[in-house]
Structures are given as structure tokens and as C-alpha cells.
Amino acid sequence: MIYELYYWPGIQGRGEFVRLALEQAGTHYVDVAQDVGGEGTAIEKLERVLDRCGSPYPPYALPVLRAGDLVIAQTANILLYLGPRHGLAPADESGRLWAHQLQLTIMDWVSEIHDTHHPLGPTLHYEDQKAAARKRTTEFLRHRLPKFLGYFETVLERKPTGGGHLVGRALTYVDLSLFQAVDGLRYAFPRAMKKNGETYPLVSALHDRVAKGDRIAAYLASGRRVAFNENGIFRHYPELDAS
């Protein structure tokens, strides 16, 4: 079976959490964003999967993974499906629930990161909410960023089998997602993250180790990795970064 990943072209967005899992799995997949017909054709296909011509299982939003007859949406739900099929999640139920719990916490964090530049909601442009973005980002960098980083640092510190991975003894999709969150934060808030990197050494080390894994390193160096930019979740607006 060849998976099809449906996500907007030109940004990493939430699709990137799925893409990293597919790359680490070493599985064949079609990335609709890279459609040979170009961006116009890709967007037509995306609009079609979103409406799905009257399908009884319409997704609310992208990313969507098509796996044979299954059409799965919601990032964490897609990873819940992929994890055990590709050795990227624990085999037992309690381990899978724990991995999924961490993933949902990362997704909450990602939403808060998005909202630093869109505190008044997704329907207005950044330019129309710059003052509010500044206030929200100040609060985020002061309180929320250390709380999330500190949480994952604690999870790594307390690991009975050592802090090399968040869950169990092997790499899981949760490690890939934490890598992505930290990678995006380093892009968006280089000054704030430089300070935090020293305070949360295990999280930083996990990021760096994931980036050096054979398959992920190859992916990051490839043309398939879209560069961070100011249309995605992680945006570098120097006026928002810590002073």
C-alpha cells in the first residue's frame, strides 16, 4: 500500500509531523503538496479530499492521510495509526496511550506557538494583530515556553530506561514531533531558545540526535523538506523574539 499525504504546499505546518514519521518509517508515500502538476493541481486535489464529494467521513482540516480505503485526519490521530505499523510506537496499550498523551500535549503546544502570531484568530492577518501578538508572545516566552520545555525535560529525566527517547527504548513518533517543535522554535525565537537550550539540555540533546539519524538527516538535506517561512506555524518575526 502506498500512503498519500494531503497537506498544503509551501509550508511545513502540521503536515510535517506526519511527513517526519513517514520518512523515518522508510515507507513509500505520495506527497500531494509535491504534485508533478504543480501547486494548482495539488490544491485542487486537497480541496477535493476536504469535501470528498459527499463522503460520509469528511475531514475538518488537513493533514489527511489516505491509507487504502481509510482517510484519516487530525495529526495525532494519523500518528496513532502509523506508529504501531512502522515500529514507531510501543507494542502494548499502556505504552501507546502514553505516547499518544505526549503527542497531544505537543499538539497543544504547537497551537499555542501558532497563536503567538495569531492571538486574534486565524481569520485575520498577522499585520492586523501585531500589537496583540507582541503581548501574547511576551507571555508565551515568559511562562508557557519554559513550562512546556520543562515538562518534556522532566519526562526525559525520569525515564527508567534512560533519557535517549521520550517513550520506551527506541525512537517513536513522539521523538520526531518533539524534534520538530524544538526545530521550529529555534527558527522562530532564536534568542529565546538560545537561553532555554542550556536550561533544558535533555530536550536539546534529543533534538540534535533526531536530526542526525540516518533517515531524518537524509530527509532534512533533501528538497522534500520545505524551509521554514512566515506562512507556517513557526514564524521568525524579530520583533516578537526575546530581547
Add this chain to the structure above:
Amino acid sequence: MIYELYYWPGIQGRGEFVRLALEQAGTHYVDVAQDVGGEGTAIEKLERVLDRCGSPYPPYALPVLRAGDLVIAQTANILLYLGPRHGLAPADESGRLWAHQLQLTIMDWVSEIHDTHHPLGPTLHYEDQKAAARKRTTEFLRHRLPKFLGYFETVLERKPTGGGHLVGRALTYVDLSLFQAVDGLRYAFPRAMKKNGETYPLVSALHDRVAKGDRIAAYLASGRRVAFNENGIFRHYPELDAS
């Protein structure tokens, strides 16, 4: 096994989505918020489960469900666990993924509803962000509320087995959660929801039918149902409701 639900006293919050499932399941559970020792003792117990004395599986936030040795956090994750054990989710994997996908979409919606009164983040009081709340709520009521309601209306319209429930032929935890979202929205935005009720009749009907189910009706009439108030997710600030 007797479940223990850990959630803050005095508000429905995200804990309510779990509480509704436990009530519908007709299972015995201990609600720590209703601890006989009073609010002080409850909060001590909640703080303890959040830190869990060095446990390798600390939750990031409440609600938390203790089920024997398992300590599960993240609302949708708890429902993923409870659903198949209590006949509140489909038996097959594709049905469960679909139910979970809808639940995650409801949780995203709930976060947006929360942010109408807290657009600058959870670290500031409402009183310190009233102007921003007004802007965010205007956008929410104009664009996001119809989009979410319209989505669930579409899912109900397209149901091959009839629109009585969101998933399959029987009541699931997703119906209970949609009931709770609509119930909270009717409390928070009575004027806006009055208009929307006519536009989304299947969603409204589902809400009303869930409220009349034997177990849920008994629960709603009991002292166990905390009243909506201005400390929770769904807050009625008349200045924010549609004019």
C-alpha cells in the same frame, strides 16, 4: 475497578467531557473534585497526581483518569481508552479512528471557544484582555462558529445510517462531547446560538436528544453537574455575545 477522575473543583472544564462518558457508562467512579474532605483536600490530591512524586509518566495537565495502574491524561486520550470498554465507541479500528478524529476536532473547537475570552493566553486575567477578547470573539462568531457547526451538521446529514448519532448506529462519547460543546455555547453566547440553532437543526436536535437520555438527564438534574460559570471554558460575558 473503580475509576478515579482528577479535575479542578468548581468548574466543568475539560473534565466534563470525561464525566459525561463515565455517567453514560453507568460505571462507578470517584470524582476527586467532589472529595468529602472539601476543596482544599481535593486540590492537594490534584497537585499530587500532577507531580506524581517522581513518576515516570507525569501528566502535563488535568483531567487525569486513574484506571487501576494506568494514569491517563489528555481528554481525547481518556475517551479513546474508555470508549470501547463501555460501548461508547465502534468496535472496529476504522470506526474508532473516525470517532477519535471527530473528538479531536471538538477539542480544537473547545480551545478556540476558550480563547474567545483569553486571546492573549492563559497567564492573564480576562479583565486584562477585554478589548482583544472582543475582537477575537467577533471573528469567532462570524467565521469559526458557523464553520464548526456546519461541519458537524454535514457529518450528520451524510450519515448513511441516519443522523441520530455522529458515529455508527448507537450513542458514542463523540455525541456526548458535541452535546457539551453546544450546551456550553448556548450558555456563553445565547444570542448567537439562537440564530445558529435554526441553521444547524441536526446538531441542535442531537444536543436535545442527548440531554433527554435517561442517564444523562439524571446526571444533569443531579448535584454532580456543576453549573456553568465565569471560571470555566464557556463563559457568559454579555459584552461578547452577538448583538
